[in-house]
Amino acid sequence: xxxxxxxxxxxxxxxxxxxxxxxxxxxxxxxxxxxxxxxxxxxxxxxxxxxxxxxxxxxxxxxxxxxxxxxxxxxxxxxxxxxxxxxxxxxxxxxxxxxxxxxxxxxxxxxxxxx
Amino acid sequence: xxxxxxxxxxxxxxxxxxxxxxxxxxxxxxxxxxxxxxxxxxxxxxxxxxxxxxxxxxxxxxxxxxxxxxxxxxxxxxxxxxxxxxxxxxxxxxxxxxxxxxxxxxxxxx
Numbered sequence: 001x002x003x004x005x006x007x008x009x010x011x012x013x014x015x016x017x018x019x020x021x022x023x024x025x026x027x028x029x030x031x032x033x034x035x036x037x038x039x040x041x042x043x044x045x046x047x048x049x050x051x052x053x054x055x056x057x058x059x060x061x062x063x064x065x066x067x068x069x070x071x072x073x074x075x076x077x078x079x080x081x082x083x084x085x086x087x088x089x090x091x092x093x094x095x096x097x098x099x100x101x102x103x104x105x106x107x108x109x110x111x112x113x114x115x
Numbered sequence: 116x117x118x119x120x121x122x123x124x125x126x127x128x129x130x131x132x133x134x135x136x137x138x139x140x141x142x143x144x145x146x147x148x149x150x151x152x153x154x155x156x157x158x159x160x161x162x163x164x165x166x167x168x169x170x171x172x173x174x175x176x177x178x179x180x181x182x183x184x185x186x187x188x189x190x191x192x193x194x195x196x197x198x199x200x201x202x203x204x205x206x207x208x209x210x211x212x213x214x215x216x217x218x219x220x221x222x223x224x225x
Contacts, residue, residue: 034212034213042217043216043218044202046212046213093158103161108158109158111156
């Protein structure tokens with residue numbers, strides 16, 4: 001089956017630093033990748049949708065300059081949290097699909113803690 | 116009104132019980148429907164897609180009622196390993212987005 005690899009699984013960083021999270025589709029070409037964040041006991045909230053080779057589409061309220069998304073190839077998307085603050089601490093999950101509406105595979109998530 | 120609504124639970128049931136989860140969605144143009152399972156501190160994993168004719172996978176049965184914009188999941192003969200949060204997920208068609216419900220927490224007791 002389709003596999004999505006997400007790294008790192010856990011990261012602790014200091015306030016003001018930047019953190020990059022990678023999401024790779026291992027055995028399929030992901031035309032579209034999604035980035036979500038999830039707070040404890042809450043559902044997944046879509047942050048942005050990225051299509052290979054084009055700019056990401058951000059959801060309302062998500063700062064594009066703070067959460068930089070790059071989808072340079074059909075198998076890799078990255079999310080960079082810039083100038084991280086403690087309130088950015090959350091569980092970030094990527095999802096990838098070869099064809100929207102049919103089969104979404106999730107990465108294992110990245111637990112970010114900003115101290 | 117939320118785009119996808121679920122009863123958050125928790126549902127506490129004994130082993131062997133039958134439990135049903137319900138979900139409603141607001142966008143009548145939604146095209147695809149899914150149930151995902153999420154274990155604590157893990158990523159969501161696809162449990163099953165939901166088809167208009169209803170579909171069954173072992174102990175799990177999913178139903179879709181487009182007229183009422185309602186989706187259900189029935190779990191028969193609950194196992195301890197079924198304990199998790201069950202997420203109702205709707206694909207928004209033209210918006211190209213997966214919309215998640217808040218999830219329903221199931222705790223199966225021995």
